[in-house]
Structure formats: C-alpha cells, structure tokens
Amino acid sequence: MTKEPPGYRADYADGACTAGLLHRSGPAVISRPSRWRAGRGITFVEIMIAVLILAALLLPVYQFMNSAVRETERFYVEAVAISQAKFIMDTLMFQIPWRAIRAGNPARFEDPKAVPAVQSLLTALMPRLFGSGYEGATAGSYLGDGLLTDKKGFLYRIRLKCLDLDEVEFAIDIPGKGLSSFMPNKLTPKDADGKYSVMKKLILEIRWSLHKGTDPLQDPQAKALHLVAIKSHLDE
Amino acid sequence: MMMEKRRRMNDRRGIAVVVVLFFAVTIALLMYMLVGSNTNLSLQNKKTLGQLQAYYLAQSALQHAMLKLRFLPKETYDAFAAGSTAPYPDVESDLHPQIRLTKPSGDNWSLYAAGADDQECPVEGKYLLRSIRLDSSLDGMSMVQDGYELEAEATVKGTGGLTHTDSVKEQIIISRFTGGIGP
Numbered sequence A: 001m002t003k004e005p006p007g008y009r010a011d012y013a014d015g016a017c018t019a020g021l022l023h024r025s026g027p028a029v030i031s032r033p034s035r036w037r038a039g040r041g042i043t044f045v046e047i048m049i050a051v052l053i054l055a056a057l058l059l060p061v062y063q064f065m066n067s068a069v070r071e072t073e074r075f076y077v078e079a080v081a082i083s084q085a086k087f088i089m090d091t092l093m094f095q096i097p098w099r100a101i102r103a104g105n106p107a108r109f110e111d112p113k114a115v116p117a118v119q120s121l122l123t124a125l126m127p128r129l130f131g132s133g134y135e136g137a138t139a140g141s142y143l144g145d146g147l148l149t150d151k152k153g154f155l156y157r158i159r160l161k162c163l164d165l166d167e168v169e170f171a172i173d174i175p176g177k178g179l180s181s182f183m184p185n186k187l188t189p190k191d192a193d194g195k196y197s198v199m200k201k202l203i204l205e206i207r208w209s210l211h212k213g214t215d216p217l218q219d220p221q222a223k224a225l226h227l228v229a230i231k232s233h234l235d236e
Numbered sequence B: 001m002m003m004e005k006r007r008r009m010n011d012r013r014g015i016a017v018v019v020v021l022f023f024a025v026t027i028a029l030l031m032y033m034l035v036g037s038n039t040n041l042s043l044q045n046k047k048t049l050g051q052l053q054a055y056y057l058a059q060s061a062l063q064h065a066m067l068k069l070r071f072l073p074k075e076t077y078d079a080f081a082a083g084s085t086a087p088y089p090d091v092e093s094d095l096h097p098q099i100r101l102t103k104p105s106g107d108n109w110s111l112y113a114a115g116a117d118d119q120e121c122p123v124e125g126k127y128l129l130r131s132i133r134l135d136s137s138l139d140g141m142s143m144v145q146d147g148y149e150l151e152a153e154a155t156v157k158g159t160g161g162l163t164h165t166d167s168v169k170e171q172i173i174i175s176r177f178t179g180g181i182g183p
Helices: A044-094 A116-130 B002-013 B015-071 B073-081
Strands: A145-149 A155-165 A170-174 A178-182 A199-208 A223-232 B124-139 B144-157 B163-175
Touching: A044 A116, A044 A155, A044 A199, A044 A223, A044 B015, A116 A145, A170 B015, A170 B073, A223 B015, B015 B073, B015 B124, B015 B144, B015 B163, B073 B124, B073 B144
Parallel strands: none
Antiparallel strands: A145 A155, A155 A199, A170 A178, A199 A223, B124 B144, B144 B163
C-alpha cells in the first residue's frame, strides 16, 4: 500500500482537475481547498480581520482602564486632602495653644502673650499647615487660609474658621444641692479679644480641583471636605 | 489514515470555543476587579473621613469634660463624695445651641461663600460624655489631687447613609483647689 502525501486528493491524480480548480459541466468555479487538508497557513487578510476583532474587543477595555487611572488619581487627591485635614486638626487640637487661635473666617493665629516659643512654633507650622498665602497683616500674625500644592501638581485651598463659644453654660449636679449652672464670665477672666470665651469651634475646609494646576476656587467642579472640632481652654 | 486525521481535526475545532470563552472570562474578571478596587477606594475614603470626624468630636467631648473638671474640681469631688455617678449632665453637644452640629440644607456649603451663618455647620453629629469616674484621691500634705477616668463618644452622619461612631477614654489627675490638670 502506497502512502499518500499530505493534501493528496484522488481527483488530482487522474488529471481531472488542477489544484483549486474543479472542472464541471458548467462554467468554471473557483474553489479553495480546505486549509487543513492543503496544509496552508493563515492569509494576511485573515490575520488583519483577527486583529480588528481583537482591537474591537480591547477598545472598551482600554477605555475602562483609562477611566480607572483617572478615578485612581481622583482618589489619590482625595486621600491627600484627608491626610492634610488630619494633620491640621491634630495640630490645632493638641499642639497650638488655645489662646493663639483667634476667632474669624479665616481664623487668625497670633499669641497675645507673645511667648517666643509659641511664635517659633507658629512660624514653623504655618507653611506645613496652609502651604502659602497665610501671611497676616502684622509680623507674627498669620491667617488660617492658604494654597497648598502636592507633588503631582494638584492645588488645595485650605481655610479654617474659628468661632468663640462664649455662651456655653457649665452645669454640675451635686446630690443634696441640686443642679448648679455657671456662665463662663463667672469662671474665667476676659480673653485677649475681650470675651469670656473658654471654647472655640474650629471648622476646616479643604477644597481641591481634579485638574492639575487649577485653583479650586476657579473650578466649579471642585470637591471639598470639612472637619469640625471644639477646642477647650486647657492650657493653663 | 485520512479518517484518523479528519477526526483529529474535528477534535481540535472545538478548542476555539474554549479559547474564546477563556479570553472573555479573563477580560470580564479584569474589569470586575478594576471596578471593585475603585469602589473600595471610594468607600474607604468616605469611611476614613467619617471616622476622623467622629474621633475629633469624641476628643471635643473629652476636652469639654476636662474643662469642667478644671473649672469645678472641688464641686466635682463633692458630687462624687455625695454618691453621684453622673455629675456632668450637660456634656452633650445637642444641649448647647452654640455647639450643636446640624448640617445646613444645601450641599454646597462653603467657608468661601459670602455671608456664611455662624450657626451653620457642615457636619451633622453629636458628642457626649459616656462616663466619668473618680478613680483615686491623694490628700497629701502639700497637695490634694483627684484621679478621674473619662470616656466620651461621638456619632457622625456621613455621606451615603453611613454612620460613624468613635469613643475615647482618658485618665487624668487634677488638683482639687487650683484646677491644674496633670497627665
């Protein structure tokens, strides 16, 4: 028994037809033999079609990944803003003396006792807290307001509002004596701003734009976060 | 021989479906993971901010109570000596109009907007003193000091219907007659 070569067809052997052409009674019909049987490769057109199909499949994936990168950047900016807000609030609540945070929108930072250590602390802290633009009207005076730029070039507007809470009552319930209430003016002398204030409400706002280099105050799509805390006069 | 070869070809033809399905499942998994990770990041940031806010309000409550200890050290000791367990009923943000934390109706509240009302606050929540306990008293020759343990709690309503709660506990020593607070 003879071994047939790959792609062998009996009708080739008897000369009835040539490869790719079948002679029938009608007009000649061009036909391609099976790729598998003929052992042929894949044509360039087929490769191009396959590439097109693949591209059509990968296009939405690319778009999705592109938007995912943008989203990741959005979360990065938000995380930076949260981190800065935490740093500012920790500093305000636990580091800066109560008397040096003065009421206003934006708040003022100025030590009425002008203690050199406190002045140095404020001078060192202000650029880290508010970036730039926090300079006050006089030397040693600062504003709770500024513009911070992160390493990627996003801009953050930071503002602190401080309110004196001078009408908060202090009550104590002593068994046998009942409830006694005290207003701050019975408990403390006036502060440097002429108020009987022993608590301050601190409201922090950080505003940022999702476009690099854009001032958030100029961007109507800017995002913002807020933190609120009440600081009590525990310094002395 | 031919039949054998044809059978093998037919066997191999089915692999195209498997390859396509594998490819589709891989892409679907990739997209699902990306969507999931982004959603997690967004939720994580919201939770972090809410927890931070709750923490600062709890610290505010603690400072509020410590301020009362500083101003009323003798009265506080007298209250405990007379059998009180809760001498500070007013260390609660909702009880003080100036402290109350009620969010304004609009979402666009900003410190940069002109004419912002002093009563308005961008955060909705409350704080309170959960407990105060007289731990110890030192009645020495040169000083009279009392040790207290305080626990404060805060709750904040965050975005997306999330509620965040935090509590802080602290022990302090206070001079009964000068009101000086120790570590």
